[in-house]
Amino acid sequence: MRAVKRDQKTRIALTLNGRKLAAEAEPRLLLSDFLRHGLGATGTHVGCEHGVCGACTVLVDGVAVRSCLTLAVQAEGREVRTVESLAAPDGALNPLQAAFRDHHALQCGFCTPGILMSFTDFLARTPHPSEAQIREVLSGHLCRCTGYANIVEAIKEVASSSHAPRSEG
Amino acid sequence: MVSQATKTQRKEDASLLSGRGRYADDLPVPVGTLYAHVIRSPHAHAGIVRIDARRALAHDGVWTVLTGEDVRKLSDPFLAAVKTPVQQWSLAVERVRYVGEPVALVVAESRYVAEDAAELVEIEYAPLPAVIDPVAACAKSAPLLHPQAGTNEVSLREFRYGDTNAAFSRADRRIAMTTTFPRLSFTPIECYVVVAQHNAAENSYDVTANFQGPFSMHPVMARALRVPGPKLRLRIPPDSGGSFGIKLSVFPYIVLMALAAKITGRPVKWVEDRIEHLVAASSGPNRVTQIEAAVTNDGRVLALRLDQLEDYGAFLRAPMPGPLYRMQGAVTGAYDIANVDVINRAVLTNKMPASLIRGFGGPQLYLALERLMHQIAVELDLDPLEVIRRNLVPAQKFPYRAAAGALYDSGDYMRAVAIATGGGRLDELKRRRAAARVQGRRYGIGFAAIVEPAMSNMGYLSTLMSQEAREKAGPKSGAVSMATVNIDPLGAVTVTADVTVQGQSHETVLAEIVANALGLRPDDVEVTLEMDTAKDQWSIAAGTYSSRFASGTAVAAHMAAAQMREKLKAIAAKQLNVLPDDVELAGGKIRSRSNPDNALPFGRVAATSHWSPVLLPESMAPALSETAAWTPPELEPPSHDDRINTSLTYGFVFDMCGVEIDPVSYQVRVDRYVSMHDAGRILNATIADGQIRGSFAQGVAAALYEEFTYDEEGAFLTGTFADYLVPTVSEIPEVEILHYESPSPLTPLGAKGLAEGNCMSTPACIANAIADALGVADVALPATPRRIHALLERAGEAGER
Amino acid sequence: MKPRPFDYVQPDTVDEALALLAEHGDEARILAGGQSLIPMLNLRLIEAAVLIDISRIAELDTIRSDGGVLEVGAAVTQNKLLAWPNLARESALLAAGLPLVGHFQTRNKGTVCGSIAHADPSSELPLLLAMYAGEVVLRAQRGTRAVPAKDFHKDMLTTAREPDELIVAVRFPERPRERVAFREIARRHGDFAIIAVAAAAGANGAVTLGVGGMAGRPVTRAVAAHDAASAADAIGQWAEEIKGYDDLHASAAMRRDMFRKLAANVVAEVAQ
């Protein structure tokens, strides 16, 4: 049984984008803050901290979740994946990212990392979803810039092609 | 979607898609940085009796707690555009005037600790009566927000253009209505971020913030901090998570955090959270408009009278009351109406201060004007589209000087309307309405025809002063745009410009413009748009607002690139042994036009200037750095009779839509939406359509979803994203975008603004469609199910169907 | 918007969790999926001296179909239940209602039991539990009890759980071959519903109607559905009895009106 007192910092070890990392945190620290300010993975964004906007979405053990509604201590021993993991080491965009660029599916780009992570999970489970399914998953994200249409188009393109992304890795 | 634009790959995207953006909260902060949390008023109106921070100060990790008294000692009140005895500071002094107003600032070693300590600060308030409704706030008996001002109605001016009274007496009919435009914000997903440092040795400040401009606020901040401009170095990060006007209003927090840095001697960082953002960041102003038209029986409008009462909340912050005046010259919209009287009134109420927001005065004006055009049709039993057509500015009158002074540069409105309604589009809408109505469903069609101004005249706000006051204050006019093109020793081209970036694709567009002029590919051009007031070129007009990019900064970049091209031609001419006129830049080469084999690589010519300036043509300045500043002569100060050309370019938008009211949920569903844009020459089709779609979604949000709601006592009811309803993909209908291009003769690129149009047209268009569906005149926005239900209940129809 | 400090404990077994609850009682909060709890902590709307994280207790992360009853453990997420292979066949109404709970991303973490424990009057899972006349299994060191849905949900955000009790599972009696309908009205897709209405018709044709968002807790009732007019009468009368309530998004009168129409639709849908 793990027990951490309120003022006590505990070491949290996890795998972030394939690399084993650890840092200290109090029990109340949100995973979003831990990733951004503790581990320096600033690609994950924070837009509401109450679970509505979806900007903070990351994969924990392959599953898309709100990192603002997750405590850092809960990520102990888990595999966390963030947007920084999507492109190849040489910077080449993966098919989902490339589709976003090709369809002008982002403007300010602040909502984008969360959306990419949601669909990294969803397309791995449902490689060829219908447009209605895409919209259903996308409705878990707020974007203020694009009006969403181009995001739907980008995801449709990936969904209709053979290379839907995989969640492991 | 008819217009599938050709694909552009934006320069911005690779980083943003890989989590390598550099937003304000991503940047490293100096070692020793402290974190701030703002304590906010729970009252709409109250005296501050006592603030006791002792327990908070005793809390581990707390450095200081600032109050209004500290701020009053260390800074000066913010300058405002309207001279009143009202003083405004970065924290409430003596009194709070809206729920969410900053009252104290806790600075601690982390945000978590600062929030803990905030709960230990004891603040005693003496509640005062609040006033929320703008009309009630004008009453003599209303509680005063600022007793020293003697009134809540802090600005009032009347304007007469033409002979309105005569037109009204000769008209067949007078048709009037009152519209209210709601309070809302386009809430970017990234909130405010400020990191402030103070150097006590030099008494200088260095602040990084996701401020959007206009940089006319820089002197306001420096004055508040009691330092000359250069002692306030302001840096804007290269990426910002949306703004839509809202990130102007980070400025009081820039001053507040600067003061906190001065007091603690440490860098201080503040990241606004969503709750703070919704309750207090910024809002568009709500407006009550009484509008009346003098019309002939066949629907021709001879004159208009408008009484615009705009509610700015608790303070009139610079550059308010901008929205009341931004449309002033174009107050007659897309219509050829020679006579118009306007009363502009700005009132203060116990709500968060209103400020910049996409659309900026347009949505408020056009809701009134377009609802009135629809109502004219209803009352005269004419087709609403016919009433619009009969009044549109005719093509042969361009350039057209509108009654209140706007110079409409180009357009063919009738043509644009004909294209939009053609192709079977209007017929289809009518067919769908008829079919729905046969089945007893409530379906309506709406139209809106608007003029979309771009690149504001810096002098428009002086229209709110009398001619005598203007003469005393000195002339204000114009609007400067600046851009710089540099070339390095290997021929790499870099561009900087006076804009801030919040997703508008400026990098991509500037690279295209400059690459074009220099015979290069956009990939050969690096564009760096982070801003540093200590090192970059800027003027008070700098920043990203009022659609000034396409007609302003893009032009400056085009000019700077052309200057550079001429310089390179002259340098190359000497090396190629030809005359400069015979030199062209193409395909990465600089060559003789008559003998293309006589060519030099672009980089080689550039290198000459760096390595061998003596080889350059005589009388040529050696460095390969060209800056252009552009200000169009058409942006004159207001005339003695208050006519003002408020903007440089005027695009045209014509929208039509069909909506259906869901009989069970009372939700308005947009069935079809067509939006026709004449934005002059389109600089990049993909980006243009992206801007239009974003603006359309915000227009739909204003029409149907988003509103800052206060109860009668001033309590704020929409403080989370669960209550303040930003639409998701499920709520945004499809839009068919059409283009018609009438290049502006007033800008070298022929481009006009296009990113605000649907914020202005869509609320009005949807409201008209709802009016048509329900057969009612009184459509309040946002048209929520609750409001629609109430409308039908009043008509005794709620339970049926 | 950062939570107040709290102690964090992550028991490995139910017994450990029960011991912690016995010790801390009211002072403790159970963290399962956290999709309702953590927003309230972030907003500092609630206090929690101790957070007991049950999300890693393996024995709670199970779904069991046994003797015609579907038992869902306290750590089971909503999406995990949705993916349960026999769901559509044995528990069609659950399969119809679950996709309307929050969003894909929150269902990935939010638990079935957590949503039932939270007891929002318009949320889907309490209504589903009521429709199935299911029960909530509560365990404390002093013993285990199974509380029927109608007794578990008492009022808005109020349940029969005692401070030392842990919801270990909820049980939904399986109802194969049931005709079902689940509809809701929300301002935005995925929002808490203004009202949610469910109907189920068994093999004998008897129709049960249920509604969330009209009262402090979901309510159900058998309605005679043989002809539309008498069904409409019964629904209308019921609407007047439960009245509805006022909030930012809908008045009580509007709720009644929505209920009458939506209920008539779902009853017709399952009656045939």
Ligand code: FES
């Ligand atoms: S920041 Fe987590 S959902 Fe908005």
Ligand code: FES
């Ligand atoms: S691209 Fe700016 S919020 Fe989505």
